[in-house]
Amino acid sequence: MTDLHHLTVAELSAKLRAAEVSATEAAQHFLARARQHESLGAFLAVDESVTLAQAKAADERIARGDAAPLLGVPIAHKDIFVTKDFPTTAGSKMLAGYRSPFDATVVAKLADAGCVTLGKLNCDEFAMGSANENSAYGAVHNPWDAARIPGGSSGGSAAAVAARLAPAATGTDTGGSIRQPSAFCGITGIKPTYGRASRWGMVAFASSLDQAGPMARTAQDCALLLSALCGPDPDRDSTSLDKPAEDYTRRLGDPIDGLRIGVPREFFGDGLAPDVRAALDAALKQYERLGARLVEISLPRTEQAIPVYYIIAPAEASSNLSRFDGVKFGHRAKHYDDLLDMYCKTRAEGFGAEVKRRIMTGTYVLSHGYYDAYYLQAQKIRRMIADDFQQAFKQCDIIAGPVAPSVAWKLGEHGSDPLADYLADIFTLPGSLAGLPGMSVPAGFGEGGMPVGLQLLGNYFDEARLLNAAHQFQQATDFHLRAPEGF
Numbered sequence: 114m115t116d117l118h119h120l121t122v123a124e125l126s127a128k129l130r131a132a133e134v135s136a137t138e139a140a141q142h143f144l145a146r147a148r149q150h151e152s153l154g155a156f157l158a159v160d161e162s163v164t165l166a167q168a169k170a171a172d173e174r175i176a177r178g179d180a181a182p183l184l185g186v187p188i189a190h191k192d193i194f195v196t197k198d199f200p201t202t203a204g205s206k207m208l209a210g211y212r213s214p215f216d217a218t219v220v221a222k223l224a225d226a227g228c229v230t231l232g233k234l235n236c237d238e239f240a241m242g243s244a245n246e247n248s249a250y251g252a253v254h255n256p257w258d259a260a261r262i263p264g265g266s267s268g269g270s271a272a273a274v275a276a277r278l279a280p281a282a283t284g285t286d287t288g289g290s291i292r293q294p295s296a297f298c299g300i301t302g303i304k305p306t307y308g309r310a311s312r313w314g315m316v317a318f319a320s321s322l323d324q325a326g327p328m329a330r331t332a333q334d335c336a337l338l339l340s341a342l343c344g345p346d347p348d349r350d351s352t353s354l355d356k357p358a359e360d361y362t363r364r365l366g367d368p369i370d371g372l373r374i375g376v377p378r379e380f381f382g383d384g385l386a387p388d389v390r391a392a393l394d395a396a397l398k399q400y401e402r403l404g405a406r407l408v409e410i411s412l413p414r415t416e417q418a419i420p421v422y423y424i425i426a427p428a429e430a431s432s433n434l435s436r437f438d439g440v441k442f443g444h445r446a447k448h449y450d451d452l453l454d455m456y457c458k459t460r461a462e463g464f465g466a467e468v469k470r471r472i473m474t475g476t477y478v479l480s481h482g483y484y485d486a487y488y489l490q491a492q493k494i495r496r497m498i499a500d501d502f503q504q505a506f507k508q509c510d511i512i513a514g515p516v517a518p519s520v521a522w523k524l525g526e527h528g529s530d531p532l533a534d535y536l537a538d539i540f541t542l543p544g545s546l547a548g549l550p551g552m553s554v555p556a557g558f559g560e561g562g563m564p565v566g567l568q569l570l571g572n573y574f575d576e577a578r579l580l581n582a583a584h585q586f587q588q589a590t591d592f593h594l595r596a597p598e599g600f
Contacts, residue, residue, distance in 0.1 A: 117142045118277035122186055122334035125280055129175060129185040136171035136185030140164050140229050143187045146278050147231065154253045155273040159232035163198045167229045174227060182337050184227030189279040191270050192233040193240050194220050195314045203316040204238040204248040207437050207444045207463030217314025218349065219283060219325045219342045226341040231279050235269030238465045239434065240285055240318045242266050243293060243534040244527070247467045252524055255298060256597040257563055261521040264294030270328050271298035276600045281329035281338055285315060287322045288422050289541025295328055295553040296516035296566020301583065301593060302328040303335045306573050307548035308354035311346035319429040320352065322545055330593055332554065332583035336361040339576065356574070364577040365584045370404030372582065375509030379415040380540055386519040392557030392565035393515055396586070403585055410505045410512070414498045418542035421498065423535055424478050424491040431475030437463065470531065499547040511582055512570040515540050516553045520563035540568060550576045554583045555592035
């Protein structure tokens with residue numbers, strides 16, 4: 114079966130259930146591809162013995178008549194989720210060699226569904242970044258152009274799926290880190306409503322924003338995976354919503370005739386690159402041909418999302434990352450004079466530049482005299498941004514727009530200017546601050562033949578409608594089926 118990597122999750126699942134291919138054969142095939150394309154930098158950890166043992170167990174379940182839709186399907190996890198069978202680094206020297214005694218809830222849920230773990234995927238350190246250039250273990254390369262970034266922080270996940278090294282992967286989205294790399298690599302990714310997926314076992318960045326989600330080639334695949342990984346986890350995650358898991362495939366195929374798609378005027382201003390604008394205009398016209406109706410709306414506080422996010426997220430990061438002190442686990446400096454010196458040297462050695470920058474920013478905005486002026490004001494504007502969305506949803510059913518202002522840029526292009534990366538998040542941050550579900554759908558190609566993603570945002574718990582809107586678009590287009598040359 115030399116063409117297994119061309120199959121979607123749904124197609125591979127059908128072949129596994131029909132015994133046309135075994136889970137072991139599928140696992141071996143994708144492990145070989147991971148070895149073949151190591152130069153992409155997508156994988157940080159692989160253990161063939163663990164993967165093949167899981168595949169064998171899946172084959173035994175299939176032989177007993179188990180027809181679970183994800184049984185035997187290979188998947189890889191962003192290295193921000195702890196795993197007992199693979200090391201977890203969060204892309205940082207601080208956690209080099211760390212092995213968790215337990216699996217994250219998302220990992221455990223997908224394992225219970227029968228997924229076979231191929232390994233752990235590269236990411237920006239502690240999920241802080243928009244380019245996947247901040248990993249302590251090297252940058253990830255975009256399969257469409259190895260000289261370009263894959264997006265971040267889930268760049269390893271996006272690159273692995275785009276290069277057909279895995280049928281699907283997990284990612285996390287704090288300010289756009291599922292949607293933006295999905296757009297840059299030409300795949301489909303979805304961030305569910307905040308609280309729908311457990312954060313237990315996810316190495317924390319910003320607790321009020323972090324959310325897990327799937328990344329795959331199609332909306333149908335994402336629906337299958339999201340159905341398995343969502344659900345309440347009240348005993349271990351206090352932010353987990355008391356809302357039962359649901360079947361997100363149930364609405365796939367529903368007609369979208371009459372669907373009202375809101376188009377925010379603030380998303381289509383001068384800052385949007387012409388090639389991205391052209392691809393999105395064509396995608397919106399396709400939706401009109403499918404029977405949807407475009408409605409102009411306003412999200413007036415879009416520009417304020419950047420300063421609000423880069424106050425709130427670093428503030429939470431400064432608290433979450435205080436646990437990395439070299440005492441209980443993780444890196445510890447070899448030479449130090451006393452406890453305080455150990456803290457300082459451990460953190461200086463273990464954290465990268467971007468992580469240090471955000472910790473310092475967060476500590477500053479939470480300090481005496483600045484809390485009210487910065488952090489408290491940011492929280493108030495965050496509430497206003499959420500209210501803007503609720504006003505918009507009175508006029509439309511879903512919202513459509515760009516994921517990023519441009520296609521993926523060149524590795525190193527932003528150099529030492531972190532603000533350039535921050536500004537690239539302008540279209541994903543508002544939905545994250547509001548806790549809304551959002552996804553990226555392949556919608557064409559721009560400069561240099563690089564993928565362009567269409568962002569779809571829905572109201573709370575409206576993932577099924579979003580997925581169907583994406584599915585209908587993918588039934589009428591083939592952008593999601595195209596592969597980078599050589600993969």
